[in-house]
Amino acid sequence: MRIVVCVKQLYDPKMARVSQSRQSLDLRAAELIMNPMDLQALEEALHVREAVGGEVTVLSLGKPEADDVLLWSLAMGADAAYLASDERFSEADAGVTAHALAAAIRRIGDVDALFLGEYAADSAGGQMGARLAAMLRWSFLPALAQVFLTDGHLSGLSYLETTARRLLTPLPAVVTVYHRANKPRFPHGAAVINAYREGKVIVWDADDLDMTLEELAPQTLFRGYSLLPERELGTRLDGSAAEMATDLAAMLQGRRLLGGEA
Amino acid sequence: MDFTFPREMEKFRKLVREFGEEVVRPAAKAADEKHEVDMDVIRQAAAIGLLGVPFPQKYGGVGAGETGYCILMEELGKVCTSTATTIGAHIGIGAMSIYLDGTEAQKQKYLVPLARGEKLGAFALTEPNAGSDAASIKTKAVRDGDAYLLNGSKIYITNGPLADVISVLAVTDPTLGAHGGVTAFIGEKQFGIQVGTVEKKMGIRGSATSELIFEDVRIPAENVLGPVGLGFITFMKTLDTGRLTLGAATLGGAEEALRIAIDYARVREAFGKPIAHKQSIQFMIADMAAEVEALRSLVYRTAWMVEQGMPYTKEAGMCKLLGSQTASRNIHRALQILGALGYSRDFPVERMFRDARIAEIFEGTNEIQRIVIASQLFKEVGIRIRP
Structure with missing residues (x-):
């Protein structure tokens, strides 16, 4: 049993600031972190491995410093780590990324299941799982929790909208792990020290992955941000409770949010 | 010169910081109020290796x-001085004494389970009439066949009520004094060491401190730690590392006070604008930050000296002295900046204020640290200071 978990390095969205012009993000104070949803995908995969054996391999696409999320994954218990990294990925859109990851998964070989976070906390595209399933022609189970593996089948509870459906599929399969599926473990201190001292990450570039020029060509172009205007401060009401209630009712009626007359 | 931390150390810090924020900080207030150690926090720390951090x-x-x-x-x-105290006493003086002077067999038997956090350690030096003045120790160890019989009592022992393995200093030859007459032993609670009075404390109430009573406690001769008669040296060496890492814990307290002060000054308004715009506040915060940076430099340079195998007794004393003063001063300033909110039990500065005071006292009072520092300074010019 081999599970590959895709993990992504991103700027901590909690520490990103929107510029005054609302046209760009100031990331100077933001730290690079592992996508929190990918931590949960990894935790779920480690959990499955503990139940049925096998190995967990982590895979990322990014700049050389993205090895950080792979080394942290090794500290948490992953068995092997691969980084797809190439200057030619610098403009990669979701399509190019999916081509590269699919090529890496084929090259790793003998993969039974692919786990990803439900979506990435920065772009929140949530399309990588579906794209990879389509490219690999594997079945796709979205937003899964309580993942079990038995007799060549994978099952779990799929949380979409307001329903949870129990799904079962033959392997191989692509799974995105529900963003509240589990609480990722802390790695052991010695595992952290060893993972970062040893630095066992295998790096593949686009040639290692036999990617064609077509696969490397992005289909979408990033033109810039246009962020929603900041919310303005509301109106503050003063006076006694009765006065404030009357004012509030009048305001709501003025905006046609309440029926009747003042 | 390179003042950066190696990558694995930065990541180890990330681990400890996340553990601190998610597990330790939320438990700190209740442990203080209940006046007891939150063993669940200690067990979770043990599970990820935090009870054996420095050991191979x-x-x-x-x-x-x-x-x-x-x-x-x-x-x-x-996040919690009590947890730092419990783990610090376990690693830094309890297990550390065995790591520094234990035989290979003693390390396998005692250090391994201590480092894994399967057992909790303590270090028993202080007595009603002896602490830093180790020559006045009254606890006696008398040879009896293949063992020693210990009689006496130790007080203010951090982890006393909880520890399984206790390093203890006792007199083996009253005619020889501190150098030659006192011996270190590795005791086990199950040898019959009794827990006496458990202290009710002003601060670090989420740690446990007690008296330990020895009444004909039989410790096998193979548990003598270091050479017979030279236990004082083992204990003083151990305290050197304890003082350094106590300095590191006070660095954390001093930084936390600074962080809280800045956070509060940004948002608290007086006379129409945040108090961050008042010079009286700025001056306090600038002093806090400068002192934190000085302490950080001293602590990590001293840690580096230890790893280089250099002597560091003087610097360890400085870490403890400067660290405890910096933490107390910074928390005092933060409390002043927060005003009544800082004085309230609803906010952690009040607890930090009580917790910080002990660092000026335990592991050798600051007065003792000054004697240690001065005696090293005079030793460098050929003069031996006698306390």
């Missing part, structure tokens, strides 16, 4: 050295 992995440790141990104490010092 072959002894069940994390292998993060003195630098990693300082990182641990700094991060714990930010």
Whole structure:
């Protein structure tokens, strides 16, 4: 049993600031972190491995410093780590990324299941799982929790909208792990020290992955941000409770949010 | 010169910081109020190796050295001084004494389970009439066949009620004094060491401190730690590392006070604008930050000296002296900036204020640290100071 978990390095969205012009993000104070949803995908995969054996391999696409999320994954218990990294990925859109990851998964070989976070906390595209399933022609189970593996089948509870459906599929399969599926473990201190001292990450570039020029060509172009205007401060009401209630009712009626007359 | 931390140390800090924020900080207030150790926090810390941080992995440790141990104490010092105290006494003086002077067999038997956090350690030096004045120790160890019989009592022992393994100093030859007449032993609670009075404390109430009573406690001769008669040296060497890492814990407290002060000054308004715009506040915060940076430099340079195998007794005393003063001063200033909110039990500064005071006292009072520092300074010019 081999599970590959895709993990992504991103700027901590909690520490990103929107510029005054609302046209760009100031990331100077933001730290690079592992996508929190990918931590949960990894935790779920480690959990499955503990139940049925096998190995967990982590895979990322990014700049050389993205090895950080792979080394942290090794500290948490992953068995092997691969980084797809190439200057030619610098403009990669979701399509190019999916081509590269699919090529890496084929090259790793003998993969039974692919786990990803439900979506990435920065772009929140949530399309990588579906794209990879389509490219690999594997079945796709979205937003899964309580993942079990038995007799060549994978099952779990799929949380979409307001329903949870129990799904079962033959392997191989692509799974995105529900963003509240589990609480990722802390790695052991010695595992952290060893993972970062040893630095066992295998790096593949686009040639290692036999990617064609077509696969490397992005289909979408990033033109810039246009962020929603900041919310303005509301109106503050003063006076006694009765006065404030009357004012509030009048305001709501003025905006046609309440029926009747003042 | 290179003042950056190696990558594995930065990541080890990330681990400890996340553990501190998610597990230790939320439990700190209740442990203080209940006046008891939150053993669930200690068990969770043990599960990820935090009870054996400086020790080599072959002894069940994390292998993060003195630098990693300082990182641990700094991060714990930010969120809960009690937890830093419990783990610090376990690692820094309890297990450390065995790591420094234990035989290979003693390390396998005692250090390994201590480092893994399967057992909790303590270090028993202080007595009603002896602490830093180790020559006045009254606890006696008398040879009896293949063992020693210990009689006496130790007081103010951190982890006393909880510890399984206790390093203890006792007189083996009253005619020889501190050098030659006192011996260190590895005791086990199950040898019959009794827990006496448990202290009710002003601060670090989430740690446990007690008297330990020895009445004909039989300790096998193979548990003598270091050479017979030279236990004082073992204990003083151990205290050197304890003082360094205590300095690291106070660094955490001093930083936390600074962080709280800045956060509050940004948002609290007086006379129409945040108090961050008042010079009286700015001056306090600038002093706090400058002192934190001075302490950080001293602590990590001293950790580096330990790892280089250099002598560091003087610097360890300075870490403890400067650290305890900096933490107390910074928390005092933060409390002033927060005003009544700082004085309220609803906010952690009040607890930090009580917790910080002990660092000026335990592991040798600050007066003793000054004597240690001065005696090293005069030793460098050929003069031997007698206390």
